[in-house]
Amino acid sequence: GESVGLHLPTLSVQEGDNSIINCAYSNSASDYFIWYKQESGKGPQFIIDIRSNMDKRQGQRVTVLLNKTVKHLSLQIAATQPGDSAVYFCAERGDSGGSNYKLTFGKGTLLTVNP
Amino acid sequence: DADVTQTPRNRITKTGKRIMLECSQTKGHDRMYWYRQDPGLGLRLIYYSFDVKDINKGEISDGYSVSRQAQAKFSLSLESAIPNQTALYFCATSDPTSGRDEQFFGPGTRLTVL
Numbered sequence: 168g169e170s171v172g173l174h175l176p177t178l179s180v181q182e183g184d185n186s187i188i189n190c191a192y193s194n195s196a197s198d199y200f201i202w203y204k205q206e207s208g209k210g211p212q213f214i215i216d217i218r219s220n221m222d223k224r225q226g227q228r229v230t231v232l233l234n235k236t237v238k239h240l241s242l243q244i245a246a247t248q249p250g251d252s253a254v255y256f257c258a259e260r261g262d263s264g265g266s267n268y269k270l271t272f273g274k275g276t277l278l279t280v281n282p
Numbered sequence: 283d284a285d286v287t288q289t290p291r292n293r294i295t296k297t298g299k300r301i302m303l304e305c306s307q308t309k310g311h312d313r314m315y316w317y318r319q320d321p322g323l324g325l326r327l328i329y330y331s332f333d334v335k336d337i338n339k340g341e342i343s344d345g346y347s348v349s350r351q352a353q354a355k356f357s358l359s360l361e362s363a364i365p366n367q368t369a370l371y372f373c374a375t376s377d378p379t380s381g382r383d384e385q386f387f388g389p390g391t392r393l394t395v396l
Contacts, residue, residue, distance in 0.1 A: 199382070201383070208390075210388055210389050213385075256325065269330060272325040273324055275324050
């Protein structure tokens with residue numbers, strides 16, 4: 168079946184460094200992707216999204232890159248801060264029938280920022 | 283997100299008991315979802331509802347049932363709880379008219395089945 172996965176389950180960086188979190192997806196029909204951040208004890212929170220007709224999208228300190236050729240998605244966090252420590256999930260939207268779509272989530276990457 | 287609330291936040295129960303988890307939202311969204319989260323497995327969809335009269339099974343619906351009592355309320359039931367249903371459960375909502383499928387999550391319910 169279709170799946171969304173992550174290359175690295177854990178990532179440890181020094182405060183101030185840039186972080187890159189990767190995600191591979193297998194559904195070539197997926198047209199929309201989201202990155203979520205989940206802090207300990209909380210529900211996932213939206214970070215940034217990108218449509219399949221785009222290669223790059225930037226937010227505040229975050230950039231999402233989409234490479235449809237190799238079905239790869241990445242989240243870049245600039246000047247990583249201790250508050251960025253969390254689990255990061257990618258999610259893809261695929262057609263679940265008719266015009267109804269639902270998200271499929273990856274397994275998550277734990278980002279730890281060392282002061 | 284305070285607009286999506288879940289009760290209870292924590293629950294410990296015994297095998298065979300019936301459990302109901304409640305979700306309420308004030309966002310006015312038509313779409314609501316129930317997920318479970320297990321370590322190393324990410325979020326898996328249990329059931330989803332695109333409006334009050336619409337209920338759909340997700341990838342792991344066995345052992346669960348849902349009720350969409352109103353646009354704002356979506357409850358998840360475990361008819362006879364078993365230990366492998368011990369997990370973190372999240373409710374979420376989304377608004378298809380926004381042009382995006384961003385889902386807004388509640389704070390989660392930690393369920394332990396002994």
